[in-house]
Amino acid sequence: MKEWITGRNPVYEVLRARRRQVFRLWVARGAEVKGRLAEVMELAQSRKCVVEWVNRTQLDALDESHQGVALECSEYSYSALQDILDLAAERQEPPFLLILDVIQNPQNLGTLLRTAEAVGVHGVLLPLRRAAGVTPAVVGASSGASEHLLLVQVNLAQAIDTLKEAGVWVIGLEGSGESSPVEKVRLDGPLALVVGSEGEGMRLLVRKSCDVLVRLEMVGQIESLNAAVAGSIALYLARQARILKRV
Numbered sequence: 001m002k003e004w005i006t007g008r009n010p011v012y013e014v015l016r017a018r019r020r021q022v023f024r025l026w027v028a029r030g031a032e033v034k035g036r037l038a039e040v041m042e043l044a045q046s047r048k049c050v051v052e053w054v055n056r057t058q059l060d061a062l063d064e065s066h067q068g069v070a071l072e073c074s075e076y077s078y079s080a081l082q083d084i085l086d087l088a089a090e091r092q093e094p095p096f097l098l099i100l101d102v103i104q105n106p107q108n109l110g111t112l113l114r115t116a117e118a119v120g121v122h123g124v125l126l127p128l129r130r131a132a133g134v135t136p137a138v139v140g141a142s143s144g145a146s147e148h149l150l151l152v153q154v155n156l157a158q159a160i161d162t163l164k165e166a167g168v169w170v171i172g173l174e175g176s177g178e179s180s181p182v183e184k185v186r187l188d189g190p191l192a193l194v195v196g197s198e199g200e201g202m203r204l205l206v207r208k209s210c211d212v213l214v215r216l217e218m219v220g221q222i223e224s225l226n227a228a229v230a231g232s233i234a235l236y237l238a239r240q241a242r243i244l245k246r247v
Contacts, residue, residue: 013144015043076134084123110141119239123150128223172210179213195231
């Protein structure tokens with residue numbers, strides 16, 4: 001199957017990651033070839049990808065936010081859970097995973113993937129059903145960060161059991177009274193952070209599979225943060241804890 005990725009940064013990262021087959025690059029007639037677009041075209045040519053100059057109306061038909069460029073490529077290729085654990089071992093780091101339980105909004109998923117890639121997460125687990133996958137919209141929302149991550153679609157409860165057998169501590173992010181303030185929980189070892197869906201939070205079986213539940217303390221007037229913001233903050237706190245442990 002083929003799909004179109006639009007936007008200069010997402011297209012650039014797809015080409016740079018070299019994980020997909022690429023077929024042709026559409027560039028808007030009259031676009032000034034400099035900066036990121038020049039880098040995109042250079043990468044496309046190095047991959048022997050056909051470059052075609054097209055009318056903007058053709059690009060508009062794909063996505064109104066195309067920024068003058070679109071890449072036809074193969075679909076995203078998912079990894080296996082063992083690939084994530086192998087990557088952590090290869091880097092000689094304690095495993096660091098993000099588990100997303102039925103995140104359905106492509107913008108939220110893209111934001112979380114972008115943060116995960118930025119903080120050095122080894123991989124991300126997604127459920128097999130009812131959740132957003134790595135679609136072109138998600139690639140765009142992540143600004144192409146998805147292309148540099150190992151993403152796995154699995155039965156989350158079973159995957160969590162496998163992670164526990166590998167010595168990974170599973171921490172669920174939840175704002176309930178049953179959760180502990182995040183600053184009171186160690187985040188510096190083998191860790192999988194679970195973020196639930198935008199409205200319902202974690203499903204019961206996934207929630208029960210967590211070793212501990214944590215919450216971000218709110219001191220302002222707003223009672224809670226959305227899934228993407230809360231998850232991103234927790235990921236950075238975990239990243240900070242891992243850095244401090246090495247010092």
